[in-house]
Amino acid sequence: MEKPATDRINEKEAVIVIRNVYKSFGNNHVLRGIDLDLYRGENVVVLGRSGTGKSVLIKIISGLLKQDSGTVKVLGQEVDRLNDRQLQELRLKLGFSFQSSALYDSMTVRENLEFPLVRNQKHLSRKEVEDAIDRVLDAVGLIQTKHQMPSELSGGQRKRIGIARTLILRPEIMLYDEPTAGLDPITCIEINNLINKVQEEFKTSSIIITHDLTCAKATGDRVAMLLDGKFIKQGTFDEVFNSNEERIKSFYNYNFIE
């Protein structure tokens, strides 16, 4: 199902601006001159095959990796020029949902959510912390798992809790790394709906990294196609996939044959 157009996108206010970004690992040139804007209220899907540097891109945006050259501005700040304290402050406005969910497996779901909250908002009372935890668990529809360990959850539930853990800090920007990877089709639809719900309810702007066209179509206001380290096409889903570019066609066909 294609995502209906949203009127909340503010094309004058770019929250992420990426210009001419290069990144290599030894002789492997992963990103070769990337340009991308993310506007406030918008969901941008970065599509591409595995190993094309999609995850590297969002790790650069979040400051987990540094680009070799080029600039990455998040909310007006150049990420690679920030000191530790500034980077930490910026990260409070940036939510990162990992492909593997990256839940702390020695903690319960409640403790996973409490962990970043109590360390970043020390003024909160015990009741306020519990309320915030209940609120985000309710938003992802998993309030019943509050006292369970991550090992007791299914793949889809783990993804949802991973998203809840980022939402608890009320980020302005969400970065999703392969949110539907390894999930069954019905759970994929639930995750896609959750991404759209987060955009609406939490007023976030998001970059969604995926190679799943169904996810791209359902969640993306705009799609950017990454191939050989560069964006070869950007636009709405239909604009991108109606193009005559052979590589895009083959990606499209391969995805549906797969």
Add this chain to the structure above:
Amino acid sequence: MNVKPPREYVITRRMDTFFINLYDASKFVLRFFKEVLQPPYEGREIIRQCYEIGYNSLPLISLTGFITGLVFTKQSRPSLAEFGATSWLPSLVAIAIIKALAPLVTALIAAGKVGSNIGAEIGSMKVTEQIDAMEVSAVNPFKFLVVSRVLATTFMIPVLMCYTGGVAMFGSYLNVHVNEMTSFVSFFEQAFQKISFLDIFASLTKSIVYGFTIGIVGCYKGYHATSGTEGVGRAANSSVVISMFLIFVEEILIVQIANSIK
């Protein structure tokens, strides 16, 4: 003309890797000392780690300490008996246990149990992106994972060493009591006649150094784990091997320093 290709390595590949790792490890240790002084402090996590490291090591440490004391006494008796000097057993055992065996046995057991545990735990958090997840949620993973564990090992290994010493002495006493009918008070009076404050201080210092070594090596190896589950296994394994190696090197150095002070 025959052009010589540029050298790929400064010295050799192995030597380059060794020096790069040494530089990385030094940076890691310096970062520990920087972070340990800066607030916020992870008090609850430090206490939790002390409990994990101390309390959970007690059964193994008790058994090892007891057997060490008992066997050392049993093995030393024939040699002393040849000179009719079995009455020296308590002093001999006390010197051996307090000055060398208790710190060393505790450290080696802890390197195996605690060091491998730290390496594997942090290593698995690294390869499953849990450390990255902490970083992106504006939590300092170094402070939470590394500083707390290193402080806990540095504090708990001396405590465990004192406990091991006590248990080993008790094992020794049981053996002496059964063979020579020596009373509890008389055994410990004789035992501590030859032990000075400097001996106890040197042993405590050794244990603090061993504790720090076990913690920092385990954390460093875990923090730099790569290549999935195989990397986690390697991190755990190398934590134990490197900790044990460093413990023996430190043993030699501290004994030399203590002797020169005497």
